[in-house]
Amino acid sequence: MSKSEFQLNLRHRPRRNRKSAAIRSMLAETRLHPSQFVLPIFVREGENIREPIGSMPGVYRLSIDQVLRVAKEAVDVGICAVILFPVIRVDLKDNQATEAINKNGLLPRAIAALKHALPELVVMADVALDPYNSDGHDGLVQGEAVDNDSTVHLLCQQALMQAASGVDIVAPSDMMDGRIGAIRTALDAHGFTQVSILSYCAKYASGYYGPFREALASAPRFGDKKSYQMDPANRREAVRELLLDEAEGADILMVKPALAYLDVIHQLKRQAKVPIAAYQVSGEYSMVMAAGEKGWLDADRVMFENLLAIRRAGADLIFTYWALTAAQKL
Numbered sequence: 552m553s554k555s556e557f558q559l560n561l562r563h564r565p566r567r568n569r570k571s572a573a574i575r576s577m578l579a580e581t582r583l584h585p586s587q588f589v590l591p592i593f594v595r596e597g598e599n600i601r602e603p604i605g606s607m608p609g610v611y612r613l614s615i616d617q618v619l620r621v622a623k624e625a626v627d628v629g630i631c632a633v634i635l636f637p638v639i640r641v642d643l644k645d646n647q648a649t650e651a652i653n654k655n656g657l658l659p660r661a662i663a664a665l666k667h668a669l670p671e672l673v674v675m676a677d678v679a680l681d682p683y684n685s686d687g688h689d690g691l692v693q694g695e696a697v698d699n700d701s702t703v704h705l706l707c708q709q710a711l712m713q714a715a716s717g718v719d720i721v722a723p724s725d726m727m728d729g730r731i732g733a734i735r736t737a738l739d740a741h742g743f744t745q746v747s748i749l750s751y752c753a754k755y756a757s758g759y760y761g762p763f764r765e766a767l768a769s770a771p772r773f774g775d776k777k778s779y780q781m782d783p784a785n786r787r788e789a790v791r792e793l794l795l796d797e798a799e800g801a802d803i804l805m806v807k808p809a810l811a812y813l814d815v816i817h818q819l820k821r822q823a824k825v826p827i828a829a830y831q832v833s834g835e836y837s838m839v840m841a842a843g844e845k846g847w848l849d850a851d852r853v854m855f856e857n858l859l860a861i862r863r864a865g866a867d868l869i870f871t872y873w874a875l876t877a878a879q880k881l
């Protein structure tokens with residue numbers, strides 16, 4: 552039999568569902584939309600400043616006026632939310648993270664400016680001490696350890712200060728025990744019943760945060776974060792955190808990083824009754840951008856592939872440094 556006469560007797564030919572761009576588009580199981588992206592923004596002091604971050608090509612430390620410009624661009628392409636990370640001057644950092652609760656600090660000024668200029672934009676802020684703490688840890692250091700309860704006390708004050716400056720969602724990223732419930736109680740007691748809590752629920756002790764710590768100059772001065780962030784070996788432990796955070800009143804749960812933890816995203820999505828977010832962190836962004844710059848892969852293509860993978864695993868929301876780029880290309 553010649554090659555052209557050979558025919559399999561197949562009832563099922565899955566390729567029929569891939570035969571044209573229109574059919575593929577019609578049958579796509581997972582979709583990306585700008586409203587699913589949250590844009591992280593690094594904010595710094597000064598005016599008219601766009602300072603490049605060496606380890607994150609295309610990402611900048613922005614003065615507040617530039618933050619407003621970028622946030623406007625985000626709104627214009629359909630992005631609904633941003634999260635702010637302040638770059639705190641070294642001379643303002645101390646081992647009590649005092650600047651974290653300064654109501655005239657950089658972060659509350661940025662929140663207020665954003666809510667004033669773009670009232671419809673959802674503004675989130677990170678609740679944790681590391682940008683303000685001269686020790687570089689997310690909590691207060693006592694001896695060689697990060698103390699849980701005194702840290703939570705301060706995190707509540709930090710969340711209250713952010714709420715007072717107009718934040719829509721506070722996002723505790725510190726991984727202290729009991730902080731979701733304590734922050735909910737504090738917010739409610741001060742009349743901020745409408746301020747939501749997005750909990751970094753399963754946040755792993757990850758090497759992928761490297762570029763972020765360069766961006767904020769916030770690397771721990773000693774030791775690592777393994778006594779509070781989770782062991783990458785564990786998934787059941789993420790379920791334990793989920794059950795606690797849900798019971799304590801979290802409105803949204805996050806898994807972080809994203810790509811190396813797709814199984815965790817999938818598991819939490821199945822078990823939780825609240826929406827699931829995933830943080831595609833700095834290292835995930837920078838390694839694709841670096842390989843793209845070298846011409847080793849097509850960065851845009853891999854960007855979309857990774858974002859789709861995170862959605863396919865079950866994330867409702869994705870925190871991503873590609874939010875603007877991806878939304879513009881969609």
Ligand code: PBG
Nearest residue numbers: 679681724759760763832833834
């Ligand atoms: C700190 C915080 C980190 C990130 C977000 N909030 C770093 C860390 O835990 O050391 C990382 C984000 C990223 O890498 O993009 N509370």
